[in-house]
Amino acid sequence: MTRLELPALRHEADALWGFAERQFNLVKRYWAWEVLWLFYSLVSVLSIGYLASGLGLAGFSARDFHRTQLYLLVGSLLWSYLSSVFTDVSFAISWERWEGTIEYTFMAPVRRLTHLLGICLFAIVYGLLRSAIVLAIAIPLFKLDLSRSDLLAASAVLAAATVPLVGIGILAAVLPLLSPEKGDQMAMAVQGFLLLVSGVYYPLSVLPGPFQVAGRLSPLTYTLSGIRDCLLNGHHLGDMLPTLGLLLAMGAVLIPGGLVVFGWAEGRAKQLGLLKRSG
Amino acid sequence: MNEKTAVSLSGVAKGFRTWKRGPNGAWWRRRRDLKVALEPLDLNVPAGGVTGIIGPNGSGKSTLIRILGTLLTPDSGSASVFGLDVVAQAPSVRRHINRVSVEASFFKELSCWENMLYAARLYGSADSGARRRVEQLMERLGLPGDTLDRPMKQLSRGQQQKVAIARSFMTTPSLLLLDEPTTGLDPRSKREVQELLRSLRREREVTVLLCTHDLDEAAALSDRVIMLDYGKVLADGTPAELCERFGQPDLEEVFMQLSGRSLAEDEEESE
Numbered sequence: 398m399t400r401l402e403l404p405a406l407r408h409e410a411d412a413l414w415g416f417a418e419r420q421f422n423l424v425k426r427y428w429a430w431e432v433l434w435l436f437y438s439l440v441s442v443l444s445i446g447y448l449a450s451g452l453g454l455a456g457f458s459a460r461d462f463h464r465t466q467l468y469l470l471v472g473s474l475l476w477s478y479l480s481s482v483f484t485d486v487s488f489a490i491s492w493e494r495w496e497g498t499i500e501y502t503f504m505a506p507v508r509r510l511t512h513l514l515g516i517c518l519f520a521i522v523y524g525l526l527r528s529a530i531v532l533a534i535a536i537p538l539f540k541l542d543l544s545r546s547d548l549l550a551a552s553a554v555l556a557a558a559t560v561p562l563v564g565i566g567i568l569a570a571v572l573p574l575l576s577p578e579k580g581d582q583m584a585m586a587v588q589g590f591l592l593l594v595s596g597v598y599y600p601l602s603v604l605p606g607p608f609q610v611a612g613r614l615s616p617l618t619y620t621l622s623g624i625r626d627c628l629l630n631g632h633h634l635g636d637m638l639p640t641l642g643l644l645l646a647m648g649a650v651l652i653p654g655g656l657v658v659f660g661w662a663e664g665r666a667k668q669l670g671l672l673k674r675s676g
Numbered sequence: 677m678n679e680k681t682a683v684s685l686s687g688v689a690k691g692f693r694t695w696k697r698g699p700n701g702a703w704w705r706r707r708r709d710l711k712v713a714l715e716p717l718d719l720n721v722p723a724g725g726v727t728g729i730i731g732p733n734g735s736g737k738s739t740l741i742r743i744l745g746t747l748l749t750p751d752s753g754s755a756s757v758f759g760l761d762v763v764a765q766a767p768s769v770r771r772h773i774n775r776v777s778v779e780a781s782f783f784k785e786l787s788c789w790e791n792m793l794y795a796a797r798l799y800g801s802a803d804s805g806a807r808r809r810v811e812q813l814m815e816r817l818g819l820p821g822d823t824l825d826r827p828m829k830q831l832s833r834g835q836q837q838k839v840a841i842a843r844s845f846m847t848t849p850s851l852l853l854l855d856e857p858t859t860g861l862d863p864r865s866k867r868e869v870q871e872l873l874r875s876l877r878r879e880r881e882v883t884v885l886l887c888t889h890d891l892d893e894a895a896a897l898s899d900r901v902i903m904l905d906y907g908k909v910l911a912d913g914t915p916a917e918l919c920e921r922f923g924q925p926d927l928e929e930v931f932m933q934l935s936g937r938s939l940a941e942d943e944e945e946s947e
């Protein structure tokens with residue numbers, strides 16, 4: 398099973414598409430929910446934007462008001478994207494548990510990498526799309542000035558961040574496998590921790606030591622600071638090369654690492670009979 | 677029929693960890709318990725033919741099916757499908773099997789076809805002829821022509837079960853694991869499923885393990901019937917042989933006699 402022949406490769410590609418297509422069909426069927434979620438992420442991004450406006454009015458750092466606003470908005474927008482990917486991927490597994498399809502998916506002759514990649518890639522594309530909609534609303538609303546920002550360099554950072562994000566997504570998918578009942582709540586808790594340590598709304602330096610260490614290990618930290626540098630601090634693609642390299646390297650560790658952890662959790666679930674019980 | 681072995685189990689045992697709380701113990705105190713589903717079980721099933729597995733509720737039938745389906749790992753012993761170990765060579769085993777479980781498991785908001793297409797993609801059979809093949813299968817199972825484009829949640833339980841059967845046939849498995857496939861079907865639908873199974877056997881070589889509580893069905897379809905209890909084989913033979921051996925007119929009476937006897941044995945053991 399290590400060498401892939403061409404027909405086998407075609408089968409994996411077809412299966413990859415099958416997972417993404419399934420997720421797309423589900424989104425289509427539950428579109429009302431999706432609109433609600435979009436509304437939710439929109440209002441949370443907007444409220445952070447207005448938080449910045451409020452700080453400006455209250456006289457806090459009025460000089461740098463636009464900068465502060467952009468700083469916070471970038472954080473909140475990126476967080477809504479990253480957290481939606483995280484949620485969608487772990488949800489994709491727990492969903493199958495409610496529907497009872499999980500055993501069929503795990504029994505199918507498909508590599509686990511293909512399965513998880515299919516789900517992660519869909520979550521990423523869909524998350525980007527949703528964030529683009531929120532961004533399109535936020536730009537005119539807050540009269541954001543992006544004229545001195547290097548959007549190309551920021552996009553490059555975002556693209557490179559996809560790789561470690563797939564790894565984090567795979568780790569998120571492990572949680573509902575570990576505990577049928579509490580997996581979703583665990584995913585929420587882990588997400589909250591990532592929000593705390595990844596420098597979404599403040600620089601890492603304000604955190605106590607151990608949290609800073611955790612923040613340095615999180616690829617989200619570098620994604621956020623890289624994108625802020627491109628949008629706020631006049632950095633260009635050339636300056637971003639170390640960040641891009643670091644993100645890709647983190648992905649190179651996180652994806653295989655995530656697969657190993659997932660494989661362990663799958664084995665444990667099969668040992669303990671956690672996949673499904675009835676029947 | 678050739679002499680290839682489809683399923684081979686040697687000393688396969690499985691138990692599940694459960695937690696027990698005493699009636700008046702403290703709320704945080706739980707005792708770990710082991711629920712035995714399968715005692716060490718040896719079994720050989722040659723390729724081709726239908727093997728019926730019967731047994732009371734909780735006798736380990738579904739556990740056995742799940743072990744063969746690579747969904748549960750045995751605690752000890754080894755199990756193989758067409759010579760491939762279900763744990764060490766699980767990915768290869770998966771290419772040869774499919775399963776129908778008691779509950780039809782689908783994405784209920786998705787249409788029947790969307791569910792089928794998903795399965796077809798996972799099994800590498802989603803070519804241009806896939807839809808036609810699925811339509812033919814559904815027709816043979818007596819499902820109305822418009823079923824394919826209706827959301828699964830609008831189908832009755834029996835109809836969903838038939839779609840699940842069609843899904844498993846669509847992927848042309850060599851080993852078909854049927855866990856109470858006709859539970860919840862009306863008598864006509866049962867016959868349609870049984871007829872489809874028979875014609876499938878005529879068309880290509882397939883080995884079927886059929887767990888069922890419908891003993892007439894077991895008698896009608898199976899070349900060999902195995903009665904399980906706690907993973908122990910209580911009886912093994914063709915339906916006619918079993919009736920003769922236990923001096924009973926049909927399998928139901930054999931079942932009654934054997935399960936009654938195991939109850940009596942249980943009582944003896946616990947005394």
Ligand SMILES: Nc1ncnc2c1ncn2[C@@H]1O[C@H](COP(=O)(O)OP(=O)(O)OP(=O)(O)O)[C@@H](O)[C@H]1O
Pocket residue numbers: 669670671673674675676692693711712713731732733734735736737738739740
């Ligand atoms: N995932 C699980 N976790 C804990 N216990 C389990 C699990 N699966 C099965 N069991 C237990 O193992 C025993 C055998 O169950 P199994 O489902 O194999 O029986 P069965 O023969 O299929 O029964 P039925 O005829 O009711 O379908 C039962 O006591 C059941 O409670």
Ligand SMILES: [Mg+2]
Pocket residue numbers: 676737738739855
């Ligand atoms: Mg069962």
